[in-house]
Amino acid sequence: MSDEPILKIDHLGHAYGKFEVIRDISLEVPRGVLTALIGPNGAGKTTFYNAVSGRFRPTRGRVYFDGRDITGMPAHRIVSLGLLRSFQITNIFPNLTVIENVLVPLVLQHGRTYTLWRGLGREKALYRQAEEVLDKIGILEDARRPASELAYGDKRLVEMAIVLARRPKLVLLDEPTAGMNPEETERMIRLIRELAERFGTTIFLTEHDMKVVFSVAARIFVLHQGGLLAAGDPQTIRNDPRVREAYLGGAADA
Amino acid sequence: MRTTPSLRAGRLGFGAALLLLLVLCPFLLPVYWTLILTEILIMALFAMSFNLLLGYTGLLSFGQAGMFGAGAYAAALAILKGGLSLWLALAAGVLTAALVALVIGYLCVRRDEIYFAMITLGFGMMLYTVAHNWIELTGGSDGLPLAAVPPLTFFAWEVSLFDPRWMYLFVLGVTLLGTLVLWRVVRSPFGLLLTAIRENRDRLAFVGASVRNIRLAAFVISGALSGLAGALFCLFNNMATPDFMHWGFSAKPVLMTILGGAGVFLGPAFGAAVFFALEQATIQITENWMIILGAVLIPVVIFFPRGILGTILHRLNAGRGKSRE
Numbered sequence: 001m002s003d004e005p006i007l008k009i010d011h012l013g014h015a016y017g018k019f020e021v022i023r024d025i026s027l028e029v030p031r032g033v034l035t036a037l038i039g040p041n042g043a044g045k046t047t048f049y050n051a052v053s054g055r056f057r058p059t060r061g062r063v064y065f066d067g068r069d070i071t072g073m074p075a076h077r078i079v080s081l082g083l084l085r086s087f088q089i090t091n092i093f094p095n096l097t098v099i100e101n102v103l104v105p106l107v108l109q110h111g112r113t114y115t116l117w118r119g120l121g122r123e124k125a126l127y128r129q130a131e132e133v134l135d136k137i138g139i140l141e142d143a144r145r146p147a148s149e150l151a152y153g154d155k156r157l158v159e160m161a162i163v164l165a166r167r168p169k170l171v172l173l174d175e176p177t178a179g180m181n182p183e184e185t186e187r188m189i190r191l192i193r194e195l196a197e198r199f200g201t202t203i204f205l206t207e208h209d210m211k212v213v214f215s216v217a218a219r220i221f222v223l224h225q226g227g228l229l230a231a232g233d234p235q236t237i238r239n240d241p242r243v244r245e246a247y248l249g250g251a252a253d254a
Numbered sequence: 255m256r257t258t259p260s261l262r263a264g265r266l267g268f269g270a271a272l273l274l275l276l277v278l279c280p281f282l283l284p285v286y287w288t289l290i291l292t293e294i295l296i297m298a299l300f301a302m303s304f305n306l307l308l309g310y311t312g313l314l315s316f317g318q319a320g321m322f323g324a325g326a327y328a329a330a331l332a333i334l335k336g337g338l339s340l341w342l343a344l345a346a347g348v349l350t351a352a353l354v355a356l357v358i359g360y361l362c363v364r365r366d367e368i369y370f371a372m373i374t375l376g377f378g379m380m381l382y383t384v385a386h387n388w389i390e391l392t393g394g395s396d397g398l399p400l401a402a403v404p405p406l407t408f409f410a411w412e413v414s415l416f417d418p419r420w421m422y423l424f425v426l427g428v429t430l431l432g433t434l435v436l437w438r439v440v441r442s443p444f445g446l447l448l449t450a451i452r453e454n455r456d457r458l459a460f461v462g463a464s465v466r467n468i469r470l471a472a473f474v475i476s477g478a479l480s481g482l483a484g485a486l487f488c489l490f491n492n493m494a495t496p497d498f499m500h501w502g503f504s505a506k507p508v509l510m511t512i513l514g515g516a517g518v519f520l521g522p523a524f525g526a527a528v529f530f531a532l533e534q535a536t537i538q539i540t541e542n543w544m545i546i547l548g549a550v551l552i553p554v555v556i557f558f559p560r561g562i563l564g565t566i567l568h569r570l571n572a573g574r575g576k577s578r579e
């Protein structure tokens with residue numbers, strides 16, 4: 001069971017009309033290995049994530065998560081199996097407090113969705129768990145503030161807390177450092193490294209900042225014009241002439 | 255959502271004072287004002303049930319009178335054809351409205367924003383037409399007049415609601431019950447998910463919620479309580495008419511909520527009181543009191559988007575925050 005890859009993609013493709021945004025992608029993400037998906041802008045990274053996480057049904061191929069075929073399942077069912085994602089644009093509940101942001105996934109996870117007659121304040125166990133997550137991520141002191149009041153980088157951390165509260169088996173992070181200043185980026189990289197260990201979660205991220213990718217990922221897939229161009233460890237990818245060409249537009253020949 | 259002890263004590267004190275005042279009203283005021291207050295209470299319950307959707311879940315239901323009217327007709331029919339008691343007539347109103355909400359909601363909750371508003375409006379209009387044209391059941395445009403409202407019974411104790419003061423106290427009790435239900439719901443884990451839908455339904459779906467089912471549950475709860483208000487309105491007026499289902503009636507809770515403030519629990523109730531106060535103040539001057547309502551509504555929307563009660567509470571809170579610093 002544990003040798004089985006956490007995510008297995010089989011000939012995945014998605015087309016809008018006749019235009020294929022991604023095509024024939026087959027890859028495996030091993031359990032516990034910090035994996036990255038890179039590629040120039042427009043390579044299809046976000047489309048790939050959307051097809052995997054259930055935003056839409058891919059037009060071709062299958063997606064297997066934790067040994068189960070999840071192709072075409074609605075997003076919330078995929079989440080309940082343990083696959084969660086973050087978004088390129090910060091995606092939180094702005095007018096709820098930070099701790100309420102984290103309580104939302106915990107209410108769902110603990111089957112309190114239709115608990116109508118009990119005060120939320122009496123769910124002490126959920127509050128404790130939410131505080132624990134915020135503490136691990138380092139924003140516990142902001143717990144009672146509305147999320148909209150936080151600095152940009154901290155809002156991204158709130159989203160990380162929302163995603164990690166359910167203790168997912170696999171997390172897809174879509175450009176976790178997008179829009180961050182160097183200091184915030186540094187903090188996020190450290191966090192991603194720690195999280196993989198502390199939460200026992202496999203992380204699969206996209207990123208266009210190569211520094212981030214090469215400093216955190218153990219395994220890298222390169223997407224180019226909708227197809228898979230290369231796969232391997234950071235050293236292999238760094239030295240792959242096709243990858244250089246894709247990124248530098250032929251400059252590698254020189 | 256956690257409350258500090260002082261806030262809690264303040265809330266309890268305010269609630270107790272308000273309740274005492276409301277109970278004393280019919281003994282201090284002339285009958286005319288007791289009647290007006292009864293209607294305010296019923297409309298306050300209607301508007302608060304509507305605001306579970308608008309203020310908490312972020313859904314503008316423009317067909318809420320459909321559930322209100324369903325509750326009214328069910329109560330009337332329960333008394334006229336079923337010969338049921340007062341409490342059972344209320345229960346019939348609530349259950350029928352919940353059932354109607356379940357059907358309409360099932361077809362509406364997949365849609366967002368303006369599409370949701372338009373579809374609920376469409377169903378509301380259909381229900382109005384049914385009430386208007388199905389003469390054998392609803393009495394058509396004449397409605398269903400009640401010869402007599404069943405007495406209010408509580409174990410061996412019994413009193414006639416013909417006395418406006420007893421009618422007022424009965425309506426007050428039922429409205430409080432409905433308000434308590436709403437209060438519990440918005441403070442529950444389910445209530446947190448409702449606000450999460452309002453804030454960001456996409457994120458909610460991607461942390462594992464079926465947004466559609468949660469919205470449907472909210473729609474049914476809201477509809478059931480609108481139906482309770484409708485059943486009360488039927489008893490209060492001694493009849494149910496198609497007007498209760500007209501789309502113009504659906505606009506009332508919308509206006510009251512905007513006046514009072516969608517972001518505050520009691521905002522819609524406050525708005526209902528302002529609505530009637532304005533009507534009473536202007537109706538002696540002109541029959542076209544809607545002009546005055548419009549003249550008040552427009553500046554409220556432009557300058558006080560939180561509504562009147564919402565703005566007052568916001569100012570108070572801001573003031574308190576400053577004094578603490």
